[in-house]
Amino acid sequence: MTELDTSRAPRGLLAAQALVKAAAQLGDLAERHYLELKSTLDLSQKKDKEKIAKFILGAANRMPDVAASVFEGFGVMLIGVAKDEIVGIPPVEMMDISQVVQKYLGANGPRWDIQWVPIENSSNQVLMVLVDPPLAGQGPFPCRASGESLTDGRVYIRADGQTREATSGELDLLLERGKACRKFDMDFSVEVLGQVAAVECDDATTVEDYLATKRESLLDALPKKSPRAESELQSGIADTGSIFWPKVWARNEDIEVNSLFMEPEERTEEQYRAEIDAWEDQVRHSWAGAKARIAASVLSPTIVKVTNHTSVFLYSVELKLDLEGNISGSDWLDLESILTPAALELPTSPRRWGPKRRQPFGLAHDFSRVSQMGNTLALVPSPISYENEGSVHITADIGDLRPRGVFESERDELVLIVTDRLVKSIHGSWEITARDHNEVFTGEIDIETAGVIDITEIARLILGQDIDIDG
Incomplete structure (x- = not known):
């Protein structure tokens, strides 16, 4: 039997x-x-x-x-x-x-x-x-x-x-x-898996090289003025025989452009140079954020793992994990999604000096509407959220956790970046709560850092792609 x-x-x-x-x-x-x-x-x-x-x-x-x-x-x-x-x-x-x-x-x-x-x-x-x-x-x-x-x-x-x-x-x-x-003799383990590390980048050979090369390219578009060019620039008109067309200047050549299709350069040289100076300041100001985006694509994503070692079935489990000190969280990014300066959220360089194509009548289109439409797609909320407040506060909505069950967050959600390269480990504390349980279960965690990761080469690769493309 x-x-x-x-x-x-x-x-x-x-x-x-x-x-x-x-x-x-x-x-x-x-x-x-x-x-x-x-x-x-x-x-x-x-x-x-x-x-x-x-x-x-x-x-x-x-x-x-x-x-x-x-x-x-x-x-x-x-x-x-x-x-x-x-x-x-x-x-x-x-x-x-x-x-x-x-x-x-x-x-x-x-x-x-x-x-x-x-x-x-x-x-x-x-x-x-x-x-x-x-x-x-x-x-x-x-x-x-x-x-x-x-x-x-x-x-x-x-x-x-x-x-x-x-x-x-x-x-x-x-x-x-x-x-x-x-x-209950509750027994949990909380682990943080992935590459928790500091990053370094040589600004002189990345952003400063990028700005210098881009500036040189933008200034090279200015015309080399001759006495004849100065005279014709004052009048803005060139004699072409029986028909007069506005004359537009680009680089070192005098280009006659049909005004039905092109518009002449409307900025002064002083305004153009001021735009370049302002753009450089904006890029330097934005560079720290750009480096963080590069780091978020280079480091291995963080996985939060929670194990219930007991035979108790837990409902609506929530984890709060506080990591202390020199560390910050960032959304994980796919490297292929940031391979241009624009994708790094760096300011766009000024339009290159010279004529610009006139917008054909009746073809104006509001591309912002298209962008807004694209942003209306519903997104599935992530069970992981975080806040950077001098340290990192992570919240995980785990849901039901079965006896001896394991929860792991998705691999493409979060990256943890150490902000002090001398830090060897990060200390943290956690709390777990569950429906139908009045207790708050607590514990501590220590995370070994993975040292310092140099992102200079990847930063140069990204900045070099658009370095000679007109802004």
């Missing part, structure tokens, strides 16, 4: 199949406070769905110490299993079941789930209902609606072999359960 293994909750298909097989051999003898068998239910009928709700309420109203002794505290109902018979029932969608069942449980009622267990050579399947372990700090779960076998406001408990109304003494115990403080 197959043994009924109650040492672990029957999560997963293999464990569920083993439980179904063992329960079928035992039949009614297998029924206890943690397990109920139903040979069949017609889930198209409300009264049969009501029986599922009754079991869920009863299993959730057990005492935590009693429940914890088997199935890790879970209550289990098998539908489609009887003595020496595994017949199953026709599968239905979870929504069809929960729409009726949840009415009796209420929004703040017990947590539960289902799993369908296939039967060989049959279209039927066994329905397994799993009810979460009862916890200290939870008061009684009353029934929230009336039906054929349930009454609104009544409290039901699961005893050995039956689900029934609670006695006054049992109700007293459940009320005491609600007053109790939950004591």
